[in-house]
Amino acid sequence: MASHDHYPIAKQHMLVDARESIRSARVIIDELHDERVFDLIGEYVRMGRTTKVLAPVKVPDVNTNALGMAYAQAVANVFGFDVASDVFQITSEKRDRRVDAMSRLGLPPLFDGEIEAGADYILVDDVFTTGGTLACLRGYVHRHGGNVIVCSTLAAGTRVTREATRYDRRQMGVALAPTSVRVRELRNNLADEYHALDSVFCEGLKYGLQQLTEQEARFVSSQARTIRATRESVSEWFAGRIRAARSSGIQKNG
Structure with a gap:
């Protein structure tokens, strides 16, 4: 198109x-x-x-x-x-x-x-x-x-x-909601940080991990796997990126 x-x-x-x-x-x-x-x-x-x-x-x-x-x-x-x-x-x-x-x-x-x-x-x-x-x-x-x-x-x-x-x-x-395979993958890649990241999303975006779309869940799962490999905190990484994105958006709106 x-x-x-x-x-x-x-x-x-x-x-x-x-x-x-x-x-x-x-x-x-x-x-x-x-x-x-x-x-x-x-x-x-x-x-x-x-x-x-x-x-x-x-x-x-x-x-x-x-x-x-x-x-x-x-x-x-x-x-x-x-x-x-x-x-x-x-x-x-x-x-x-x-x-x-x-x-x-x-x-x-x-x-x-x-x-x-x-x-x-x-x-x-x-x-x-x-x-x-x-x-x-x-x-x-x-x-x-x-x-x-x-x-x-x-x-x-x-x-x-x-x-x-x-x-x-x-x-x-195409799938809008996450497939069962994606949900399991997300939980496995987040492991013990699942609930912490869910809280980050609820606080910063007003919805939790269960409300992600299939493509969003894919992205979060992939990022989580990469971040955990460097021994960083997944929840802290996403919290920082969400704050940066929202701050940028607020500046645009004046």
């Missing part, structure tokens, strides 16, 4: 020309999206219930990415649902421009807006990287009384797709 001719306009130019960005996003969806995904989404739809489609977009005056919004509208059009247009991501722009896992982990996205209690929500986004944005949005919806029934993205990062469930040579599903 990133090599598509329309990608730069759809991804970065919303503030320059919103209509052109949305048109480019629609072209990408029409040309690259696999229609079978709609069938898979439909398997989770519950008849007779209010259902909305929600993308983690930023407020209009800072949003530069039309892809998530356009995909939300495409899914809504297929099923006859409404797009939830009053929930926004309020995290600073700086997090989005970082690709390293620790920076993204240390600056989880925040959301604001109204969730309809009891309604079902289909969450969509443009790219699945670590899954952190979707996981945080899912938590926000659930905390405010909504029900997330399925998540879908237009594409996934290279690391994710290498391990995806394959269907006719195309990746049709």
